[in-house]
Amino acid sequence: MSEPTTEVGDRAGFLARIRERQGPPPRSGPHPAPDPPEVVPEVRYRSLDDVAGPGLVDVFATAARAAEATVDVVAPDGIDEPLRAVVETHEVHTAVVSNDPGLDRVAGVLAGLGVAVSPYDRETAATADLAVTGATHGLASTGSVVVDTEVAGSRAVSLLPRVHLCVLPAERIVPTHADVLRHQSRPMPSCRVVITGPSRTGDIEQRLTLGAHGPVALHLLVTT
Amino acid sequence: MAVGEWPVWSTSLRDRTATAVADPVLRSNIGAATDRFGTKRTSALAAVHDPDGLRRAARGVRGQILSNWAETLETLADNVMANGGHVCWAPTGADANDYIAAVARRIGASTVVKSKSMATEESGLNEALADVGCEPVETDLGEWIIQLAGEHPSHIIAPAVHKNRHQVADTFEAEAQMTDRVTEPAALVAFARAALRDRFLAADLGITGANFGVAETGSIVLVTNEGNARMATSQPRIHIAVMGAERVTQTWEQADLLLGLLAKSGTGQPLSSYTTVISGPRAEGEADGPDEFHLVILDNGRSTLAGTEFAEMLNCIRCGACLNVCPVYRQTGGHAYGWVYSGPMGAVLTPLLAGSDHDHGHDHGDGSSNPDELSGASTLCGACMEACPVEIPLQDLLLGLRRRKAADASRAEKAMWSAWAAAWSRPAGFRATASMAARTRRLGPLVSRLPGVSNWTDGRSMPALPARTFSQRWRSGDV
Secondary structure: OOOOOOEEOOHHHHHHHHHOOOOOOOOOOOOOOOOOOOOOOOOOEHHHOOOOOOHHHHHHHHHHHHOOOEEEEEOHHHOHHHHHHHHHHOOOOEEEEOOOOOOHHHHHHHHHOOOEEEEOOHHHHHHOOEEEEOOOEEEOOOOEEEEEHHHHOOOOOOOOOOEEEEEEEHHHEEOOOHHHHOOOOOOOOOEEEEEOOOOEEOOOOOOOEEOOOOOOEEEEEEEO | OOOOOOOOOOOOHHHHHHHHHOOHHHHHHHHHHHHHHHHHHHHHHHOEOOHHHHHHHHHHHHHHHHHOHHHHHHHHHHHHHHOOOEEEEEOOHHHHHHHHHHHHHHOOOOEEEEOOOHHHHHHOHHHHHHHOOOEEEEOOHHHHHHHHHOOOOOOOOOOOOOOOHHHHHHHHHHHOOOOOOOOOHHHHHHHHHHHHHHHHHHOOEEEEOOOEEEHHHOEEEEEEOOOHHHHHOOOOOEEEEEEEOOOEEOOHHHHHHHHHHHHHHHOOOOOOOEEEEEOOOOOOOOOOOOOEEEEEEEOOOHHHHOOOOOHHHHHOOOOOHHHHHOOOHHHHOOHHHOOOOOHHHHHHHHHHHHHHHOOOOOOOOOOOOOHHHHHHOOOOOOHHHHHOOOOOOHHHHHHHHHHHHHHOOOHHHHHHHHHHHHHHOOHHHHHHHHHHHHHOHHHHHHHOOOOOOHHHHOOOOOOOOOOOOHHHHHHOOOO
């Protein structure tokens, strides 16, 4: 990690070949290129029309369910029942918990339900039934959650276990991806992932199948 | 079609198309898949305001980036290095392969896991790695299936779309030691998940493509649904991303707009399951992630497009939307196009990249061909431009390629067309040929047997010519 970085190849030559040719796109032909927009427009989702404040939670939940996630919206002292349901539904015996602050209570409830809870390491996570993480943001329009390595402590805690449980305080829900992607912290975390539903593939006969390489299920626990 | 036979210029487009069209499984699967992608795309875009305005803006944005292409790449490389990454400038696919093979040799890598990357399909990386004793394993499910089967992708984002579940099961039995045959998609996926997870955990080196490189923070963005790019960038101790040099943005505003259109246009999802942003190797105190991050920036002919009438082809973000709407692709699937890229974008890009060392001639006379003939694999209907998230005027570019090809036509063909143009530019000439045709109409059926015109006459029936020309009937008041 502390190794010096290297650069291989002829940067100057590579860039010179481009620089001597590059320019604005052709303005001739039947469909001439437009001028660049003065402001790069944001994607505006119809589901957010006339929605503000607390209404974002409903939009978030609807979009997340459309992406095959399951969602519970509960008060902070109401997490026990949803957690019990997750443990029973997915037959959870083992769980790994990310470094996100504020997950102690969730870990405690899981332990009380007989789940063997441990911090992340690769080998444990690779066979664990459940991953528990927080999220830095929720994106209402697409039902996504944003998980940063610098907070979670690892890239794969939300990836290797069979089921991913993400605990999201409602006040972290913002309207769209623009609200996060356009305001990246500097320096960036080494890895940031925007998660929209569980892992999936349609590669065999276009049949939607969950759990290709990552979690087969994503449960979002929104606390109000 | 075995690996290593690409690009396929030993057969003609006509022959490859005939093979594809004669395969009922392929046609039914391609038809179903493209319909489904198309329907989902329509509803994903209907969920946002003014999608056409966004596509137009995205076109403007891509033009702006590529007007400052060299500067953008320079900033990206500087910031990748500031983040602790290594950078390789690869003018050709062979340069990229050499660099990656050298890294693999240095660490003694035996298993290499690959996430889906069209750029490494282009460079033939898998063959290059096999040559140095590494075993590259494709981990996108569709890519793995066709790697096992020894085939090539038939769709940019659904590489095994030409196979049905039974054919997949056949492949797993023959090539992946599946002992208890299953044919349900869910069971096939579960088999692949278990087999590939072992490879992920054992791999020394992870190789991915890059959907975007964002210059201002030195980040690369990877979009997947399966999570295989997340695996390849978290488990092995080295991660190498191979990025086509044009896949850059200057800012996160630009990347946000393009990401907002990519999945909607490709698979018809609002966003793909995982949008992963990588900004360097594992940071201090993190429990996993690679010790080294390398970005390989691949030119491989791309710079030759800049400043030409074909420059906007560099705007392509590889979503696959143009394939799904193309009346030619929907009949043939991707293999008939003969190289990595298919559909309208492939018909434009292939001659420009793969064709840079071919002459632009016609049929070579021995049944072989060259990539320029791909410009004929289009009806010029323009559905591709209407579907394109960055509004590339693909039909104009295809027409431009036809013009380029026509400029190299044989002397005899040029003479024939000039004679026709000269004759029909004058009323007397037009009348003479028309009445000649009317007089010789009984010879019509013979035309289809004339030597050298079979490409035109096979599969078409000549209309019956009337006894009198339109002009003659007009003058006598019959019409």
